[in-house]
Amino acid sequence: MNRSRSTLDLLPAIGGRYSPRAFSDRDVTDAELALVLEAARWAPSSMNEQPWRFLVTRRGAEGHAALLDGLNPSNRLWADKAPVLMLALVHRILHKLGAENHHARHDLGLAVGQLGVQATALGLGMHQLGGFSPDKVRAAFAIPDVYDLVTVLVLGWPGDADGLPEHLRERERTRSLRKPLSELVHYGRFTP
Ligand SMILES: Cc1cc2nc3c(=O)[nH]c(=O)nc-3n(C[C@H](O)[C@H](O)[C@H](O)COP(=O)(O)O)c2cc1C
Known part of the structure; x- marks a missing residue:
């Protein structure tokens, strides 16, 4: 699982990360869950606001069915096998200034990035x-308007692609590609 897709010498937890759809029956322990959330907690954020919030649900326990129900059917199809679903939200107000936090989603992305790297280092996916309905999930959990519902995170141990619906099997075995650095990075001047 941890084969890197880069030709450069990336950290294995970065190069080996991918987004699985196949999950095994193995549960995620409280300690594993705490560790990936701790990785998110230590992300940097604008003015150290730490605008991220995580609503964690475990399969068969409180909130899980409601969060699963908020997913687009194409995601629900496979995400229902994973032991943990988490809603990732941000608080939109920068408390130190009492103003809109324009970096809230940026900061959440950093935190989720760290969570993903820590998860990969543990062997988790x-x-x-x-692809979910923020309106539906907001209503189901009575989440106030000052929070933006950004993504749902599916967490678990990667499983066998054969367990997926047929149209997803080949996709699970194929790793995504990336644009070359030459297309993404500009040195000294910007050429659109
Ligand atoms: C903000 C965000 C939203 C995404 N939404 C979906 C989604 O609704 N369904 C899905 O199957 N994958 C979703 N993905 C996964 C991306 O398709 C995936 O990260 C991308 O194709 C790169 O593949 P990799 O993560 O395996 O490297 C999302 C990823 C991000 C970062």
Whole structure:
């Protein structure tokens, strides 16, 4: 699972990360869950606001069915096998200034990035989802308007692609590609 897709010498937890859809039956322990959340906690944020929040649900326990129900059907199809679903939210107000925090989603992304790296280092898989209904989930959990519902994180131990619906099996065995650095990085001047 941890084969890097880069030709450069990346940290294994960065190069080996991918977004699984196949999950095994193995549960995520409280200690493993605490560790990945702790990795998110130590992310940097604008003015150290730490705007991220995580609503954690475990399969068969409080909140899980409601969060699962908020996913787009194409995501629900496989995400229901994973032992943990988490809603990732941000508080929109920068408390030190009493103003809109324009970096809140940026900061959440950093925290989730760290969570994903820590998860990969443990051998866990984490799949982020934008394909859910924020309105439905907000209503189900009575989440106030000052929070933005950004993604749902699917966490668990990667499983066998054969357990997936047929149209997803080949996709699970294929790793995504990336644009070359030359397309993404500009030195000295910007050329759109
Ligand atoms: C903000 C965000 C939203 C995403 N939403 C979905 C989604 O709704 N369904 C899905 O299957 N994958 C989703 N993904 C996963 C991406 O498709 C995936 O990260 C991308 O194709 C790169 O593949 P990799 O993560 O395996 O390297 C999302 C990823 C991010 C970061």
